[in-house]
Amino acid sequence: MKRAFTAALAGVALLLSAAATSAMAAPLKVFACVPEWASLVKTIGGDRIGTITLATSAHENPDNLKPTxxxxxxxxxxxxxxxxxIGLEEEWLPTLMERANNPKVAKGKPGHFMAGEYAKVIEEHNPGEKEVGGEAEEEEVHPHVQGDPNNVRLIAGQLAKWLIQLDPEGKDVYAERTKAFNSQLTAVTKELLAKAAPLKGINIAVQHDHSTYLFNWLGIRTAAIVEPEPNVAPGPDRLAKIIADVPKxxxxxxxxxxxEDPAPSRYVAQNAKIPLVKIPFTVGGTPEATDLITFYKDSVQRLLDGLAGRERT
Known part of the structure; x- marks a missing residue:
């Protein structure tokens, strides 16, 4: 009887141990604000990443999310x-976090990761708007850091450290997959920079100033912005000036x-007789941009097509 009871206790202990191990090894549930980081965490984490909830898609302006x-x-x-x-989700993320009330993802916890904090940022310069009420206004930065693969490489290394804190058992997986990704990214970006050499120093027009990091990486100059303020349609005078400035x-x-709705850019392209080019902006923005590697490849190819006089929409 005693032997049977001891065996039963051992069985229960084994089951409890297995349950605890299973709980610890459960795939991580991720809430990603934008597609580029959803892609990155899946690339680094593989099967150790479970459900990924994406707040915005590549076809939505990340500034305009409404918590659901x-x-x-x-x-x-x-x-x-x-x-x-770094300001990208500031209009809606605080409300979303307050309503979700999840202490695991609170600021300062291992479950709270802001990718832009580990990037080399570019400041926004707004002449004439530096002072408000006689006081210097805090300098803002361009938040779309995914445009520069050098930033993504830095962020990948930091994200791996965060994942290891959350899931120590996956340390080797995260380290190996991050090393492999960064190695591939380094090789691809070297090839792309050589391929994109004809783009260096050219002037282009943009609908909105959203791809600063991509253009800075490739050496492209933004000579005109159709919509200086997002979601504010340009007036006829502005469009006429940009069209006149294209040849100059x-x-x-x-x-x-x-x-973006390309209508304003299409109007400029048709009247100035220059190609109109859609860029993916992030993972999923075009059928070709299925992950971060193909995002850079497709972006460069589309820009080269524009330089060659071909429209890509």
Whole structure:
């Protein structure tokens, strides 16, 4: 009887141990604010990453999100909140976090990761807007850091450290997959820079100033911005001036992002007789941009097509 009871206790202990191990090894639930970081965490984490809830798609402006019950519920269950920070989600993320009330993803916790904090940022310069009420206004930065693969390489290394904190058992997986990704990214970006050499120093027009990091990486100059303020349609005088400036500034083509209505850019392209080019802006923005590697490849190819006089929409 005693032997049977001891065996039963051993069996229960084994089951409890297995359950605990299973719980510890459960795939991480991730809430990603934008597609580029959803892609990165899956690339680094592989099967150790479970459900990924994506707040915005490549065809949505990340500035305009409205918290929904589904997003609130997903964030409430998440192990990791993965966003850009540096001002990108400031209009909606605080409300979403407050309603989700998930201490695991609170600021300062291992489940709270803001990718932009580990990037080399570019400041926005707004002449005439530096002072408000006689006081210097804090300098803002361009938040779309995914445009520069050098930033993504830095962020990948930091994200791996965060994942190891959350899931120590996966340390070797995260380290190996991050090393492999960064090695591939380094090789691809070297090839792309050589391929993109004809783009260096050219002038282009853009619908909105959203791809500063991509253009800075490739050495492209933005000579005109159709919509200086997002979601504010340009007036006829502005459009006429840009069209007149195209030959003066030798603008080779005009680009718009996958999430934008291209109507203003198309008007400029047709009247100035320059190609109109859609760029993916992030992962999923075009059929070809299925991950971060192909995002850079497709972006460069589309820009080269524009330089060659070909429209890509």
């Amino acid at each position: 019950p589904g997003l609130i519920a997903a964030l409430a269950e998440a192990d990791l909140l993965l966003c850009t920070g 500034q030798k603008m080779r083509f005009i680009i718009y992002a996958a999430y």
